[in-house]
Amino acid sequence: MPKNDVKKVVLAYSGGLDTSVILKWLQTTYRCEVVTFTADLGQGEELEPARRKAEAAGVSEIFIEDLREIFVRDFVFPMFRANALYEGQYLLGTAIARPLIAQRQIEIAEMVGADAVAHGATGKGNDQVRFELAYYALNPDIRVIAPWREWELTSRTRLLEFAEANQIPIARDKRGEAPFSVDANLLHSSSEGKILEDPAVEADEAVYQRTISPEAAPDRATVISIDFEHGDPVAIDDVRLSPASLLTRLNELGRDNGIGRLDLVENRFVGMKSRGIYETPGGTILLAAHRGIESITLDREAAHLKDSLMPRYVELIYNGFWFSPERRMLQAAIDISQKSVSGRVRVKLYKGNTTVIGRESPNSLYSMKVVTFEDDQGAYDQIDAQGFIRLNALRLRLGASAGRRGGGL
Numbered sequence: 075m076p077k078n079d080v081k082k083v084v085l086a087y088s089g090g091l092d093t094s095v096i097l098k099w100l101q102t103t104y105r106c107e108v109v110t111f112t113a114d115l116g117q118g119e120e121l122e123p124a125r126r127k128a129e130a131a132g133v134s135e136i137f138i139e140d141l142r143e144i145f146v147r148d149f150v151f152p153m154f155r156a157n158a159l160y161e162g163q164y165l166l167g168t169a170i171a172r173p174l175i176a177q178r179q180i181e182i183a184e185m186v187g188a189d190a191v192a193h194g195a196t197g198k199g200n201d202q203v204r205f206e207l208a209y210y211a212l213n214p215d216i217r218v219i220a221p222w223r224e225w226e227l228t229s230r231t232r233l234l235e236f237a238e239a240n241q242i243p244i245a246r247d248k249r250g251e252a253p254f255s256v257d258a259n260l261l262h263s264s265s266e267g268k269i270l271e272d273p274a275v276e277a278d279e280a281v282y283q284r285t286i287s288p289e290a291a292p293d294r295a296t297v298i299s300i301d302f303e304h305g306d307p308v309a310i311d312d313v314r315l316s317p318a319s320l321l322t323r324l325n326e327l328g329r330d331n332g333i334g335r336l337d338l339v340e341n342r343f344v345g346m347k348s349r350g351i352y353e354t355p356g357g358t359i360l361l362a363a364h365r366g367i368e369s370i371t372l373d374r375e376a377a378h379l380k381d382s383l384m385p386r387y388v389e390l391i392y393n394g395f396w397f398s399p400e401r402r403m404l405q406a407a408i409d410i411s412q413k414s415v416s417g418r419v420r421v422k423l424y425k426g427n428t429t430v431i432g433r434e435s436p437n438s439l440y441s442m443k444v445v446t447f448e449d450d451q452g453a454y455d456q457i458d459a460q461g462f463i464r465l466n467a468l469r470l471r472l473g474a475s476a477g478r479r480g481g482g483l
Contacts (some may be wrong), residue, residue: 080217084109089121091233093194095237109136145171145318152409155364161338165352165357168201190216207394207398254269265283284325297421303416343394367416367418367435368415
């Protein structure tokens with residue numbers, strides 16, 4: 075589609091330098107009407123300045139929406155039912171936010187009659203893939219504009235020159251090189267680039283924004299209880315909370331105890347390795363607590379099968395396939411496993427550590443009568459183990475006999 079065929083575009087807009095430049099660039103390059111959409115996902119920033127900047131740029135349709143509850147209830151909690159960890163460590167704080175932003179962009183585009191959507195992700199990162207796969211999954215005919223893959227503003231200097239030439243306000247600290255880039259929402263914050271690019275150099279304490287250091291955390295442990303219903307947390311210390319309020323409270327507890335820091339070199343979907351500093355205080359506590367309640371409520375084989383599905387499920391989210399049929403299929407299996415995952419977990423928080431110290435459930439499969447080292451009064455006949463072992467040893471014994479004859483592995 076030629077540029078002059080685009081009549082109206084919905085831009086994912088933060089009000090920062092990059093998206094402010096993109097807004098003006100769309101107006102001048104495509105000569106189209108631009109609708110801005112700003113999502114409050116709990117990034118901790120005031121959003122009204124984005125409205126004022128959009129108005130100053132001549133935008134007449136401005137959407138600023140609080141999506142925190144939807145974000146946690148419909149995206150974060152379903153992901154945590156799977157105990158999702160990318161490459162064994164990363165809690166996917168950025169990846170899980172993109173499909174919600176994209177979904178709302180498409181919905182707004184349909185509402186206002188826009189024929190295109192635009193995002194500010196660069197051509198080197200994962201986010202361009204995540205946004206655009208979601209767009210096409212929700213509207214296969216939508217036009218997608220990715221300015222970083224089109225324009226000639228390939229350096230910070232050119233970006234600033236464009237901003238000044240078009241009278242776009244520039245924050246004083248934006249006139250120099252930013253020390254690193256930050257993405258944040260209610261689940262996490264991530265810092266990447268510039269001074270963080272060398273993985274051999276420890277990140278400065280100033281990089282961390284959502285947690286105190288474990289060394290500075292209190293010398294006394296904090297103990298809390300978390301109640302779960304069907305795999306989702308619903309209360310902390312007997313106080314029922316909405317999804318967003320509950321995650322906010324866990325973030326506070328994690329921050330105060332130095333919990334949730336991660337220095338990670340990961341493999342991006344586009345092929346390169348990158349180094350990021352992640353802070354996920356509440357999510358780190360939630361993951362430990364959820365695994366704690368699962369440990370007494372999930373059948374062994376169901377739990378092991380679920381764990382085997384997790385890496386594939388996580389990869390789909392990380393790579394941007396939230397709206398794919400395979401992710402939905404895996405989610406259905408995961409959600410079925412959570413029907414009995416209800417109960418209470420007690421967690422100890424201490425100097426960066428999260429330790430489950432108690433778990434109880436009306437659906438518990440843990441039987442003290444069976445497992446006890448004392449007299450179990452016939453609940454378990456230990457002689458049965460002999461046949462169990464001999465049957466499982468049969469193939470090993472046959473293999474060993476063949477090995478003696480020069481056969482077998």
